[in-house]
Amino acid sequence: MSNETKRWLAEILHLLDGRLSPNEFRLVKTDRNFWRRTPFRADSISFTSTSYRGEELLLNAHLGIRHKAVEELCNLTAAALPKKYRSTTITVGGELGNVTGGGWRSRVVRSTGDVPVVAAAFWEDLECRALPYFIRFSKLEEVLRVLLIDNHKSPENIHCVFDLPRAKRAIAATYVLCDLELFEDLAVKKLEFLKTRSKQCHDITEFTALVDILRENWGKPFEEWRSKYVAG
Secondary structure, eight states: OOHHHHHHHHHHHHHHHHHHGGGTOEEETTTTEEEEEOSSEEEEEEEEEEEETTTEEEEEEEEEEEEHHHHHHHGGGOTTSOGGGTTSOOSEEEEHHHHHSSSOOOEEEOSTTHHHHHHHHHHHHIIIIIHHHHHHTTSHHHHHHHHTOOOTTSGGGGGSOOHHHHHHHHHHHHHHTTOHHHHHHHHHHHHHHHHHTOSSOSOOHHHHHHHHHHHHTTTSOHHHHGGGOOOO
16 A cells, blocks of 8 residues: 555544444554454454555455354364464454445545545444444354354355354354253264365364364363363
8 A cells, every 4th residue: 555545544543443432442553453352252343455446445344253262262273373363363254244234335535535434434334234243243142043054145154154163163152152962963063064065174173173172171161171272
């Protein structure tokens, strides 16, 4: 990006910061992310930018909900995931328009005068679409409901589109929710899906290893056994 487009983006983030801070979001400028963290969950709003037709700036917002317990369990078998990213993995989420309905909602900045207009448009989307999205998926039961869906034609599949992470997060959620019957059911069904129907997944060892770990430690407090399993 040119210095001018970088300035436009910084000004948009600054304007949105004024709107989001009363909702307890904090801006991480280096990552262009807003985070709202609680002891058990975190909500994320991030922005991607690309140069568009020379000096124009194309922006998209992305939403994410991180259920801490689920992600910490999944990361136990994520050996290839760098440690610096393990605290920011997302349980469900995606591009704002895709996950809230209606398709991608890109905004274009062509001049300095567009900055407040684009910021206002993003805020309207965040207020009307993102905040209700965060409320919906604040409940792990609702997260699990969409993680169970392996049909890529289902509109609910958009919240976690990758097969292996979706399988791992579903099995981890059953552990957090203490649903042993569903855990055992998913251990079979998700494995069968990954092995025979998924066109994405070629190495299922992360999933099978996680199932083994959770089964072995079922009913035990996570803090008592987590140190035995360190990925990477």
